[in-house]
Structures are given as structure tokens and as C-alpha cells.
Amino acid sequence: MLDNVRPPPRAELLESWKKLMQHKLNSRTPLNSTQALQCRRLLEWLSTPKPNKPIRPLTPSDLSYARQALLQIEPIERTQHHLDFAKALHSISMSRDFPKTPKATELQWTYLVRAMAMYGESCEAAKMLYEKWAQPEYAVYLTQEDRLLEAVARGLSREGCEAELVELMKYAEDHQVPYDGGLQAVMVNFFAQRDRIDETKEWFTKPRAGGKLPRPSIYRTIASFAMRNNLQEWATSLFVELGELQPRQKHWNVILQAILILGKSLAEVDVMMSHMVHGKSQLSPDAQTINGLLRVAAEQRDVALGEDILALAAKRGIAPDGETHLILFSLRLASNNLVEAREAYKQVRHIQPWTLETKQHLFGQFSKAVNEYLVALAAQQQPDFKLISSLLEAVEEDRIRLEPATVAALCLRFLENDQHFDVMDILSIHSFLYSEAEREIVQSAFVSFCLDPSTSTNRAWGAYQLLQQFFQDTSFERRVELMKGFFRRKRPDMASHVFGHMRAHRNKSYHPTMETYVTCLEGFARFPDPEGLDMVHNMLKMDTSLQPSTKLYTALMLAYTGCGQPLIALDCWAQITQSREGPSYATLEAIFWTLEKKSGGHTQARDIWDKMERMDLEIPPGVYNAYIGAIAGSGNEKEVRALILKMASVVGSEPDAMTLGIAYNALPGQLLQQGFQEWAKGRFPEAWAELMKVGRRMDEYSLCQFKIQRPLKA
Known part of the structure; x- marks a missing residue:
């Protein structure tokens, strides 16, 4: 549709490109699939030579911003559009006559490998590693500077490619690549998540380079894995051995968490806290220790355990911090205690623990919890709409991303309460930030609401009008279902408006087909609306894409008969009898x-x-x-x-x-x-x-x- 549209001036496009990428990097917001698609198209257009026309070329910094947005921000979606964008960046970076920096070719190769592992083509990324493995100028990036081997292994793990993952690890071992903590974390997590006992034990006990202890996160994974698979005795021996090594604070914190995970009491945790030693230094539990224990309670949805942990912290003089309140927020939500969840939410938002440089990751956890909180509030039999509205104001102020499912749930409850302006506010802020796939989640909720027989006709029509206003990309098939839905409600006037919106759509792929005309006319036969029929028939007369057929004339006969105009229907009969096709x-x-x-x-x-x-x-x-x-x-x-x-x-x-x-x-x-x-x-x-x-x-x-x-x- 846009192929023949004149684009904005090149300077404006370049400036918009830079602003978008800088915004993504500053806000740590990933490119969604639709943005990746459009950025790739824009990149190809900007890089196309314009003979005999002086233009400002793309610079390395223009490409660098986009590459950072792709690789440095954890994605929400991993799609082919992202891969195509990454490949286009690589192709243009290699083909343009940019000033060559040392190792420029190798660096561009590493960016492409990392992108492929990150967005769903890890098997291809592994093949690229094999191809360059023996070349020293590339080998340095496998385990040292960029740790590409670990990145590809994580990608294979994420995609569930077990055979390729094990093959890569064996190939690395055969080529004297050290088995370090990062690779161990990938392998242990992969098999532990699948409750594969023998493989988990094998990769956990496999000797590590430098003789270092496994990461605390690996021990945490092992504890949960052991509890699920009735391996408490085996895991206990591991943690006893770990304690005897007098590790650092983070490992001690995991030992305390493991005591709870493996079914022991909090009293044993209290005793163990007095025996934490690192070398000759006595270690004391701190807020991080308490937070780790609270996360166990949150995972187990054990409110009583959470309260006991807080009491233990108070006994030991450990004050809760912002992260503590965030975990309590999640725990209250898990137990559906929305009253106390509100108090925890206020505390977290007041302290804002993610403002600390070492705890920026907590903002993502807070955003997830806020989404869960809003969904829980919307699911109540009698929602507190005043509270929901105040939370939405805070969400906008804090720049929290609402998930499509959250927006859908809130919109439906507002529609049920006839708060159309609140729905418009939510959609105007959030709907345009979503990818096509994410927008479909919200669209699907609106369409289901409209088609639900328990929804009143007035509310269904109000929901459709909002859908038409904010989701011009609602699929053709869904529009047809909506038209049928209003006919089932015996509102042919509304159905004809849905048909008219399809016919007036700027994208021709949304225009009614022969079957759509027939379906609409059959609807008028059952539920007459002479005015709507005249409108649809006039549209048909002006529709040069369709050739009248027996089926179409038959549908017109039915429609005009149903609308009390049998003489016009007889004119259609005459057209059929004179046609080659016949009745x-x-x-x-x-x-x-x-x-x-x-x-x-x-x-x-x-x-x-x-x-x-x-x-x-x-x-x-x-x-x-x-x-x-x-x-x-x-x-x-x-x-x-x-x-x-x-x-x-x-x-x-x-x-x-x-x-x-x-x-x-x-x-x-x-x-x-x-x-x-x-x-x-x-x-x-x-x-x-x-x-x-x-x-x-x-x-x-x-x-x-x-x-x-x-x-x-x-």
C-alpha cells in the first residue's frame, strides 16, 4: 500500500532514526517486531544510492545506535523481523566505504553471531562459530572479549536445541576451551529445568576451569531441582560441602535459601546464620540474605513463611529495604491479598530501589508485578475503579510498560462499567507501542467482548467503535465475524456500518470480497434494513473489482425480498435468467x-x-x-x-x-x-x-x- 507513497525528506528520516534508537537505549525499551520490520525497510531505503543526487550518507554512528538497541537490551519478542534487521545492518556495514578500524570485519561478524543467537537462529550462529573456530583473529571472541560461545549456548538452550547444544559443548572441550561458570550455568539450567537427573548431575559435577566454585545462581537452581525430583539427600550433601569451604556471603545466602527449599524449618536457617564464616571472618546476614529467603517464600506462595522471615529479620536487627518490599508485593499478589499488596506497592514506589545502579534490574520486576496487580484488580467481582485509575496515572508517570494482556483486561472491565473515556486513555497511551502480534492480543479481547452474547448490544457497539478508532489493522476475518455478530443481535444497521468501514478502508486487502457481500446481503434477508441494503448495493455498483454472478444476484434477491421490495428482487431474477451462468x-x-x-x-x-x-x-x-x-x-x-x-x-x-x-x-x-x-x-x-x-x-x-x-x- 505504501510502495507508491512519497517518503518524508531524507534529513527528517535520518533524524527520526537517531532519535528512535537513542530513546530505546535511554529507556532500555527493546525494539518490537513491527518496529524492527519498519527500521529494516527504512535502513534499506536510506542505504540505496541516489545517482546524480547529493545525499547525506549513513554514518557508522547511525548503524551503531541501531546495533546497540538490538544487542544491549533484553528483547520481549524474538522474531524473524529482528533477524532480518540485524542481517541488513551487517550487510550494509560491510558493503559501505566506511573508514576501516582495526578488527572491523571481525567485530561485525561477532555482532551478527550474537544477534542470531539472541533472536532465534542459534543453530546458524553455531555453524558460524565452527567456520571461524580455527582462525586466531576470530577465536579470541569465543571465550574472552565477547564470550560468543556462551551467548550461542544460551541461545541454543532458549530454543530447546539439545543435540546442537551438547555438540557445541563437546566441540569446545575437544578444542581446549575451558568449562567456566557461564557455560556451566547454561548446561545445568537447561537440564535442571527439564528434570533430567543424570545430565544435570553430570554437568554440575564436571570440573570447572580454575577450580572456582559454581555460581550462587547454579546452587539455587540445584536446590529447586533436587526438591522436585526427591533428591534432597544428594543436594544436602552438596550444600554441607559448600559450607565447609567457608564461601563468600552470596554463597551463604544460597545455602540458607536451600535449607527452606529442601523442606527444613526457618529455625535451622536461624541457627545456620550464626555459623557463616568466610576465611577467618564471621559473616552476618544482611538485607540481601533476607530478600533471598523472602523470594523462596514468594515462589512457594507461603505467606506464613514470609511473615516468619520478616520476624527473623527484625530479631536480628535487619531493616527491610526497597527490594524487600518489592518481594513482599509479589508475595501478597501470589496469595491474592490485594489489601496488603497495595501497602507494599506504596512502599516500593516510595523507595524506588531500582534507582541504585546495582539494582536497575528491579524495575523490570516491579513492572511485571504492577501488571499482575492491575490484572488482579480487574478480575475482582466489583473492581475498585478509582484505585485502578490512580494506578494507571502512576504507571504513566513511572513509564511502566503495560503488557497487552493487562491492557485487554482493563479495557474490558472499563467497557463493562461504561467508562469509554478511560478505555480511550489507555489505548491512546499504550496501543501504539505494541507490535502487530501484541496488538492482536488486545484486538482479540475486544472482538470476543463484542461477540459475547452476554454483552449488551450498546456495549458491543461502543467496543466496536473503539476498535475501529484505535485498531485500523483489525484483520479482515475479524471484521467479517463482527458484522455477523451484529446481524445475530438483530442490528442490521450496525452490521452495515461494519461493512461500510471495510469498504472505506485505505488498504484494499480489507475491502469486502464477493463472499463478504453475499454474507451481508443474506443478513439483510433475515434482518431487514432497507437503508443499509441501499448503501451496500450502491457500494457494490461502484466496486470495479467484482463481476456480478448468479450467487451475488441471488443474495440481492434474498435481501430485497426480506426488506419488502420483491419487485426489485424480480429485476435481479431477470439478470440471472439472461446471464450465461443461469440460475x-x-x-x-x-x-x-x-x-x-x-x-x-x-x-x-x-x-x-x-x-x-x-x-x-x-x-x-x-x-x-x-x-x-x-x-x-x-x-x-x-x-x-x-x-x-x-x-x-x-x-x-x-x-x-x-x-x-x-x-x-x-x-x-x-x-x-x-x-x-x-x-x-x-x-x-x-x-x-x-x-x-x-x-x-x-x-x-x-x-x-x-x-x-x-x-x-x-
Whole structure:
């Protein structure tokens, strides 16, 4: 759609490129998949030569900003668009005539390998390592400067590529690459998460380079793994051995956590705290020690344990810090204690522990907890909308990213409470920051809300209007479902507006197809709306992408008949009879229904029937039922009875409830209906009893009508 659109001036695009990348780096916000796609397209356009036209070329710093945004920020999405962007950066960096710095080629290679491992092509990244392994100028980046080997191993682990991961580790060992703490963490985590006992033990006990202790995080993983797999005795011996080595504070903290994880009491933790020694120094528990214990309680959702840990901290004179309150916030949420969660939230937001340089990672944890808090508040039977609104103001102030699922949950609760302006506020702030895949999560929630029969029609329409305003990219298929949904609600006026929005969309792929027109027209046949029908028919007349067909004309016949305009429907019949394609069985059903609604239509109906008999056509029951309706519509009750009696000989099946219902509903008078009812009830008692189950209503002419669902399909 945008291929033929004139782009903004090149200088503006370059400036926007730089501002976007600098913003990403400053806010530590990753590029989403849609941004990666558009950045790659912009990069290719900016790097395309313009003969005989002086332009400002891309500089190495322009590319460097983008590369940093890709590689230095932990991504939320890992997609092909990110990979394509990384490959384009590499290709352009290598092809341009930039001033060559020492090791420029090797550095560009490392950036590409790291990006591939980071965004889902770790197997290809591993192959690139193998290709350069023997070259000294590249080998230095494997384990020293960039630690590419560990980065690729982490990628393989993330993607679940076990065979490739083990092969890479064996290849590294065969080539004298030391097995260090980083590689050990990758391997132990990979197999421990899958509860693979033998492999976990093997990679944990494998000798490490330099004889250093495994990282504290590895011991933490081992403790949880042992508890899940009933290996407490084995794990206990490991932690006893670790304690005898008199390690540093961080290892002691993990030993204390392991005591709780392996099912021991907090009293044993208290005792162990008095025996923490590093060399000749006595170690004392601190806030980090307490925070580690609280994280165990949060993982186990054990509120009582959390309270006991706080009491232990108070006993030892350890004051809670910002991280403590953050963990308590998560613990309260895990136990669904929203009252105390609110207090913990206030404490965390007041202290803001992530402002410390060593604890910047806590902001991500806080953002995740705030999302969980908002979802929990929205899930309450009677949400506190005032509290939710105040939290949303704080979210905007703190620049917290709301997850698509959080936005969806909040929007639905606001819609249920008729707070449309609050929905608009949320969407205007957050919806445009999401990738296409993330936007679909919110769209799906809105569409489900609109289609839910328990949602009132007014609220469904309000939700659709917001969807139309903020999500122009709502898929074609979803728009069709929404149109059908409003027809099911017996609101053809709303359905026609949905159709009109599709037709007016700037992207032609969203325009109605032949099937969409037919579906809409069939809807008008069941739920009449003359004004909406005129609008759709006018759109059809101006739609040069479609050629009229029998199916389309049949749908128009049904729509105009349903809207009380059988004469226009007969014009469509004339178009069909003069076409090369000719009428279908559905067309025959439609014309007989049209003639049922037209005064004196039985005469033309007989003419058509006679022609059908002369052609010796095989007559389906649906067409025969429609013919009976056309005859009944003019009050010919005796002829209707005769047609019903010989139905079996014509179509090969006995009259059913639909046959009797069509005939009864079409008869234009109470006396005719009463006479037919007495006859049908005595002649076809089973079919009549089945018909009585559907119920009856009175129409605008005070005639009784069975609530049969007559198939009106083109």
C-alpha cells in the first residue's frame, strides 16, 4: 500500500532514526517486531544510492545506535523481523566505504553471531562459530572479549536445541576451551529445568576451569531441582560441602535459601546464620540474605513463611529495604491479598530501589508485578475503579510498560462499567507501542467482548467503535465475524456500518470480497434494513473489482425480498435468467420466496415450475418447499395440500416440519391457517408435533407465524 507513497525528506528520516534508537537505549525499551520490520525497510531505503543526487550518507554512528538497541537490551519478542534487521545492518556495514578500524570485519561478524543467537537462529550462529573456530583473529571472541560461545549456548538452550547444544559443548572441550561458570550455568539450567537427573548431575559435577566454585545462581537452581525430583539427600550433601569451604556471603545466602527449599524449618536457617564464616571472618546476614529467603517464600506462595522471615529479620536487627518490599508485593499478589499488596506497592514506589545502579534490574520486576496487580484488580467481582485509575496515572508517570494482556483486561472491565473515556486513555497511551502480534492480543479481547452474547448490544457497539478508532489493522476475518455478530443481535444497521468501514478502508486487502457481500446481503434477508441494503448495493455498483454472478444476484434477491421490495428482487431474477451462468438451486429457492411475498406471485411461480418440469430437473426438498410457499402466499390452500401430498413422489422424501411451517406461515389469513392446521395435524401428526416445538409469534398483520429458521442462502 505504501510502495507508491512519497517518503518524508531524507534529513527528517535520518533524524527520526537517531532519535528512535537513542530513546530505546535511554529507556532500555527493546525494539518490537513491527518496529524492527519498519527500521529494516527504512535502513534499506536510506542505504540505496541516489545517482546524480547529493545525499547525506549513513554514518557508522547511525548503524551503531541501531546495533546497540538490538544487542544491549533484553528483547520481549524474538522474531524473524529482528533477524532480518540485524542481517541488513551487517550487510550494509560491510558493503559501505566506511573508514576501516582495526578488527572491523571481525567485530561485525561477532555482532551478527550474537544477534542470531539472541533472536532465534542459534543453530546458524553455531555453524558460524565452527567456520571461524580455527582462525586466531576470530577465536579470541569465543571465550574472552565477547564470550560468543556462551551467548550461542544460551541461545541454543532458549530454543530447546539439545543435540546442537551438547555438540557445541563437546566441540569446545575437544578444542581446549575451558568449562567456566557461564557455560556451566547454561548446561545445568537447561537440564535442571527439564528434570533430567543424570545430565544435570553430570554437568554440575564436571570440573570447572580454575577450580572456582559454581555460581550462587547454579546452587539455587540445584536446590529447586533436587526438591522436585526427591533428591534432597544428594543436594544436602552438596550444600554441607559448600559450607565447609567457608564461601563468600552470596554463597551463604544460597545455602540458607536451600535449607527452606529442601523442606527444613526457618529455625535451622536461624541457627545456620550464626555459623557463616568466610576465611577467618564471621559473616552476618544482611538485607540481601533476607530478600533471598523472602523470594523462596514468594515462589512457594507461603505467606506464613514470609511473615516468619520478616520476624527473623527484625530479631536480628535487619531493616527491610526497597527490594524487600518489592518481594513482599509479589508475595501478597501470589496469595491474592490485594489489601496488603497495595501497602507494599506504596512502599516500593516510595523507595524506588531500582534507582541504585546495582539494582536497575528491579524495575523490570516491579513492572511485571504492577501488571499482575492491575490484572488482579480487574478480575475482582466489583473492581475498585478509582484505585485502578490512580494506578494507571502512576504507571504513566513511572513509564511502566503495560503488557497487552493487562491492557485487554482493563479495557474490558472499563467497557463493562461504561467508562469509554478511560478505555480511550489507555489505548491512546499504550496501543501504539505494541507490535502487530501484541496488538492482536488486545484486538482479540475486544472482538470476543463484542461477540459475547452476554454483552449488551450498546456495549458491543461502543467496543466496536473503539476498535475501529484505535485498531485500523483489525484483520479482515475479524471484521467479517463482527458484522455477523451484529446481524445475530438483530442490528442490521450496525452490521452495515461494519461493512461500510471495510469498504472505506485505505488498504484494499480489507475491502469486502464477493463472499463478504453475499454474507451481508443474506443478513439483510433475515434482518431487514432497507437503508443499509441501499448503501451496500450502491457500494457494490461502484466496486470495479467484482463481476456480478448468479450467487451475488441471488443474495440481492434474498435481501430485497426480506426488506419488502420483491419487485426489485424480480429485476435481479431477470439478470440471472439472461446471464450465461443461469440460475442455481439456491436461486430457485430465492425466486419462489420472492413470489411468495409478491401479490399474485403464484402465477409466475407456476410458470417457472412448469419450465422446470419440462427440463426434467431433479428437485431438492428445499426448492419444493419454496414452491409450496409461493403457491400458499396467494391463498391457494387446496393446491398447497395437493402439492404436499405428492411431495414424496417428486423429491423422494416425505413432508417435514419445515414444509408444513413454510406453507402455514405463507397462507395470508387466519381462516386459511386454521384449515391448514387441522388438515396437517391429522395427516402428518409427527411432522406437525415437531413443528409445534419451535413456538409461534404474531406478525404485524396479526397472523400466527411459526419461528422456523428458514435457510436463506445464496
